[in-house]
Amino acid sequence: MRRKLIAGNWKMNGSLAANGNLLASIKAGLPGSACDVAVCVPAVYLAQTQSELSGSKIAWGGQDVSAHESGAYTGEVSATMLRDVGCRYVIVGHSERRSYHNESDEVVARKALRAAASGLTPIICVGESLEERESGETDEVVARQIDAVLAVMDEESLKGVVVAYEPVWAIGTGKTATPQMAQDVHAFLRQRLGAKSVVAGEKVRILYGGSMKPDNAKELLSMPDIDGGLIGGASLKASDFLAIVNAA
Template structure:
């Protein structure tokens, strides 16, 4: 039985004060939750502060990105070993915003995946199609290509202990969300695609849904057999909404 993971991606939002209030609220709301993994990914400048705020709680610390180098003359980069040293366990890579604004290729993202695995961190690999690709019937082809970049570079075993977040780009921050049936169909395709290489790896890999997940639509999404939690954007900045999503994941997988 896969344990779902609900992860909050704060993106470029927050302050010291907000981080403190948000973590305090989450600790109060989620102190006894054990049937669902919980993680939050604040901006990198707040990681160490949030790590201390989370001390002793069951909430994991995530990061929003990682560099491919461990050290050297790479101004502005943050390495996997640096993230690990301050308590990060999960790292988001391949988010559509990185792919779009920073022109990150599938192959470059696969490099990041490998660096994280080497460091003993959990990659949270975002995949998903744009609205144009969706309308052209290319959803499966896009997801397969993005997954295959990792398999081709590292082998299918790299997905052991990893997380995939299916985030249709047309649903991120738009208020639109795939229906539970639509999302389940893509999640099943992703799992089946990996199973062609290794059924055991496919069975254990966590596949989250992301894209305008909120406290209103989460429960129905989580009842789907191949949806293992969520990567949450805007709703992760609100204690009540994020806590409700976590509790919906717990309830659905009991």
């Protein structure tokens, strides 16, 4: 049985004061250990997050990581730096990184490999645009994206990753894939993982990352291959985030 994971992605939001209030509210309202909980915050707030969450049941992570170990890469953050501030997770290949920073499938795969080799759990994002969905290319697109990762990871490393299916057309638009639409893609991804490693196909958690909210979380999370959520806007409001955690 795969344990559910609810991970917040704050994107480029936050301040010292707002973060302190949000994290305190989440800690105070967190239920028992029904699922794993994490927040992925802007790099400048990782030290604050470590201070606020150390000793709690909430893990934390970065929103991106360099494919390089160290060196002359101004503005980049390495996997070892993220580990140094207590990160357990890091998001790689979010659609906004792919779109706004032109990250290729190969770059995303190298980042995932670097994160895993450094002891982080990469949350590897895949997903199709509205045009690709309407053209019937969903399976082709997500297969290409996940296959780039499968090509560089061995079976042992692969068992430790998390995958997040985020239909690009459902991010920040208020649109959401129906539970069955999401389940179909999750099942396809699980089959793809299983073709590389039977154990990975069974163990890897696949999160849904397209506008999961308190009012649709329970139905989405009831699908057999949806193992949690990568939560955007709803992770910035403690009551909404906690309602999704409770739904898991």
